[in-house]
Amino acid sequence: MINATSRRTFTTGLLGGLGTLALPLTVQAQPRIPQRPSARVIVDNDFAGDPDGLVALAHQLLAEKTRTVLVTVSLLDPKLSTYPPGTATREGAKLAADLIARIPSARGTPVRAGRDGVASTIPSEAAKAIVAEAMRDDPLPLIFTCGGPLTNLADALTLEPRIASRLSVVWIGGGTWPDGGWEYNLATDIEAARHVIEQTTMQFMQVPQNAYRQMQMSVAELAADMRSISPLGRWLYDRFTHPPAFVDLGGTWPMGDSPLVLLTALTTESSRWVDRPARRIKADCTYGDEMPGRTIRVFETIDARLVWADFLARLRLAA
Numbered sequence: 558m559i560n561a562t563s564r565r566t567f568t569t570g571l572l573g574g575l576g577t578l579a580l581p582l583t584v585q586a587q588p589r590i591p592q593r594p595s596a597r598v599i600v601d602n603d604f605a606g607d608p609d610g611l612v613a614l615a616h617q618l619l620a621e622k623t624r625t626v627l628v629t630v631s632l633l634d635p636k637l638s639t640y641p642p643g644t645a646t647r648e649g650a651k652l653a654a655d656l657i658a659r660i661p662s663a664r665g666t667p668v669r670a671g672r673d674g675v676a677s678t679i680p681s682e683a684a685k686a687i688v689a690e691a692m693r694d695d696p697l698p699l700i701f702t703c704g705g706p707l708t709n710l711a712d713a714l715t716l717e718p719r720i721a722s723r724l725s726v727v728w729i730g731g732g733t734w735p736d737g738g739w740e741y742n743l744a745t746d747i748e749a750a751r752h753v754i755e756q757t758t759m760q761f762m763q764v765p766q767n768a769y770r771q772m773q774m775s776v777a778e779l780a781a782d783m784r785s786i787s788p789l790g791r792w793l794y795d796r797f798t799h800p801p802a803f804v805d806l807g808g809t810w811p812m813g814d815s816p817l818v819l820l821t822a823l824t825t826e827s828s829r830w831v832d833r834p835a836r837r838i839k840a841d842c843t844y845g846d847e848m849p850g851r852t853i854r855v856f857e858t859i860d861a862r863l864v865w866a867d868f869l870a871r872l873r874l875a876a
Contacts, residue, residue: 603705604649608796613814620822629683684712691720704814711749725760787876
């Protein structure tokens, strides 16, 4: 039994404890390790296709070490498109714009659609925007990151060849070195890849198929981690829940475009790469003769743990 004195002591202690619990009604901003952008980035991808491109875009927009200045939308293989012919790049632009609108710090980032299909004598909005950004004077170097076919960059180079010396490229695409072979991003527009690799000497980093396939995330991880973090994570997760009928998923979904963020906004040090003589590209997507004097950096391993952990952390911080 609790007597009157004990009751008063108990009540006073309880109220004091509740008062202590109630004090932090507002959360002060925690000190952050300072970072500032070290490069401008153009993000190019076929956003109407595999939603891993949208994940990579969200990550790039949230990263503090790069400043995303332009988003361009590349074409999609018509055989894999769920959209009416000739509309995939415009639909991809809508998806990219919707994502950008959900990230307050990224609002206002321009989105431009590339051509959708056969080559045209009329420059696409994407090609014109790439040229404009590349020719603009800015103290930060410019990196073109591409998770799809190199169509928009090749079109921009045709429009203004001088941009080759004003930007560098990180590309997700091509088969495993040294043989090569069929790979979607390369096969979708092989002439664009030939233009960029064989007809220019621009700085070029390649993440071929064997390296980007290391970015495997389980479907359980996507649901338990990405979806539950925030409304933005939920929106991204929902893009994965209605794959085309011909897709038969296993236990994972490859986040093959995420290395673009790893190599531009985080580090190249924890991945393994080799500087190789560039090779010409054959019609069957295999690699042909070496090109004397032309060197590209080819990644063999990717630090999947780092890039995925950083993405989830940035979703939490943004929430």
